[in-house]
Amino acid sequence: MSPEYESAYDPSGRLLAEDAPGDNAPPLSVSELSARLKRTVEDRFGHVKLRGEISGFKRAASGHVYLALKDESAVIDGVMWKGGAGRLAFSPADGIEVIATGKLTTYPGRSKYQIVIERMELAGEGALMQLLEKLKQKLAAEGLFAAERKQPLPFLPKVIGVVTSPTGAVIRDILHRLADRCPTHVLVWPVLVQGEGAAAQIANAVRGFDAMPANGPVPRPDLVIVARGGGSIEDLWSFNEEIVVRAVANCSIPIISAVGHETDTTLCDFAADVRAPTPTAAAEIAVPVRADLIALLTEQGLRAQRAVRRNAAQARERLDTQVRLLPAPDVLLAMQRQRADDLGERLGRGLRHRVTDARAELAGKAGALRPALLRQRIVREGHRLDGLRLRPELLTRRLTDATTALDRMWRLAASLNPDLPLQRGFARVMAQGRLVRSRTDAAQAGQVILTFADGPIDATVGGVEPARATDILPPAPATRPARAKPRETGVTQQDLFSS
Known part of the structure; x- marks a missing residue:
């Protein structure tokens, strides 16, 4: 066995955990330890009052309040649920010293402890004035x-x-x-x-x-x-x-x-x-004060009356002064009275003169209105009226003359009709809406319209050697025949343009 392998099984550096003899402390999970700490803290500090300065105040959208309480050397987080936050008698703000009443608890999710605040008050009048x-x-x-x-x-x-x-x-x-x-x-x-x-x-x-x-x-x-x-x-x-x-x-x-x-x-x-x-x-x-208003209105009314009376008195005094400066009425009206009397006398005389002149004029006109003169004038005017009366034979004569003149005009108009020569074998040549008057114009047009008595027909100019004028026209007579004398029929031809 190598030394490295032997050291892996050394009792002082074991790789696997084993229960030692006499050890009655089984290992705890993190959740179990957090739960024991939470119960211990809440049982030991189930009701506490903390004095500190608010820091990091925040009101969540749910209505809960989160803050921290601190002093010179320590800080603790705090939370106040929506119900308690709604009962606050003031609006918390950072820097305000308060006394918070509640209980301590732990927050396993972050391995930290905090105070759940049930009631929060300002720490004395100084803090209240500071907030104010x-x-x-x-x-x-x-x-x-x-x-x-x-x-x-x-x-x-x-x-x-x-x-x-x-x-x-x-x-x-x-x-x-x-x-x-x-x-x-x-x-x-x-x-x-x-x-x-x-x-x-x-x-x-x-x-x-x-x-x-x-x-x-x-x-x-x-x-x-x-x-x-x-x-x-x-x-x-x-x-x-x-x-x-x-x-x-x-x-x-x-x-x-x-x-x-x-x-x-x-x-x-x-x-x-x-x-x-x-x-x-x-x-x-x-x-x-209503009484003061009534008194004020009464006083103002009296002052207004006194002002009106004073103004009337002053106006009366000014009027009297002006009246004294005016001349007497007789002096003012003397000239007008004299002129009225003069015009009255002139009016009477003028009326009498006018009546006299009117009578003279009436007498002159009445002389011209004698019955004999009127009868003579009536007879004279009757003769004039007979001379001005219309006679039927004059009207008949003028009507006959007018009818004859109208017939002559109709015969002249008929002789000038452009379609009349077509009845005698002539044709009217038109090209592009205009009358063709010469051989050159017809050659330039190429296409023409020939209008006969019974209707128009299209024609083409060219393509055939034109005939000579001597081939078309009859030979001219050697000598001009003598003009035949008209037969005497006993009837003379009437002039068309004569009346």
């Missing part, structure tokens, strides 16, 4: 507290919405103060003002008032008051929640924040349009 200041800086950086976002309050709101607890003294103080100053229609949106779920209810109330339609069955408020009585910073913490601050800042209705007493300040006060020191003061800011 951090949230304040964040919201201020977004401009939610800017002065240009503030809306002016209505002078006399018709409807006021109040977000507060319906059972506390705050709503009674507001209603009593409004009734004393100026009775106004009030809508109360009941909410929790502290504790679990208070911030969500307050934010929903503010958004609910803002979402109400202007002409709905319930009148939309012209002003909203968010109110709560005094208390510690923990009691007022719901009005420091980010969800409430954003709802107040984004509301289109003017809002008065009246949370706590005069010395109490919340982030809701910075986001609101106006901060009131107390709920009672908010009611005083919301509406004016």
Whole structure:
């Protein structure tokens, strides 16, 4: 056996695990060890309270919260399930010191231990103020507290919405103060003002008032008051929640924040349009005093009456002054009166002259209208009328002349008809829509149309030696025969163009 082979079976360096004599500790699996550790840790640390600073805060989509708690020299992971995370009274953030209550457990998948947090609170007022200041800086950086976002309050709101607890003294103080100053229609949106779920209810109330339609069955408020009585910073913490601050800042209705007493300040006060020191003061800011309004209106009415009377008196004085400077009516109307009298006299004389002239003219015309003269004129005009009457024989003569002239014109038109020579054996030669007038034109055309009396026919020019003119025409007579004298028949031919 070689030395290498012998060393493989040496008891101090065994290759296979064997139970040693007297060993009663069987080997454990990793899962068994993790389970024993988990039971040991949970039994020993089933209820612990840890104070530390939040680090690596993360909220998963499932609603669970994962974070780490640390101090100067150590860190421990923590988890808070969805149910406990929903009951938190504040919004955790990195750097906030808290006290977490829960139990320790292990996570075998990563060989680490962690705390399952059941409840988490801020570690003292200093941590709470630190969280408040951090949230304040964040919201201020977004401009939610800017002065240009503030809306002016209505002078006399018709409807006021109040977000507060319906059972506390705050709503009674507001209603009593409004009734004393100026009775106004009030809508109360009941909410929790502290504790679990208070911030969500307050934010929903503010958004609910803002979402109400202007002409709905319930009148939309012209002003909203968010109110709560005094208390510690923990009691007022719901009005420091980010969800409430954003709802107040984004509301289109003017809002008065009246949370706590005069010395109490919340982030809701910075986001609101106006901060009131107390709920009672908010009611005083919301509406004016009705008695003061009546007194003001009365005073304004008296001042208006005095101003009207003063203006009337001053106008009367100015009118009297102007009247004294005007001349007397007799002086103003003297010239017009004299002219009226003059025109009256001239009118009478003019009428008399006009009547006299008219009578003379009528007498002259009447002399020309004697009956004898009229009878003579009637006889003279009768003779003229007889001379102008139409005689039938004149009309008959003119009609006969016109008929004769029309017949001559028809005979002339018939003699000029281009188709008339075709009846005597002539033909009309056409080529390409034009009349062929010469032998040269016919030779150039090649194809022609010959139109006879009984219709057209196509013809081709060329291909045959043209006959000479002497072969076509009859020989000319040697001497021109004498012109025969016309027979005397006793009837002379009528000229076609003579009338």
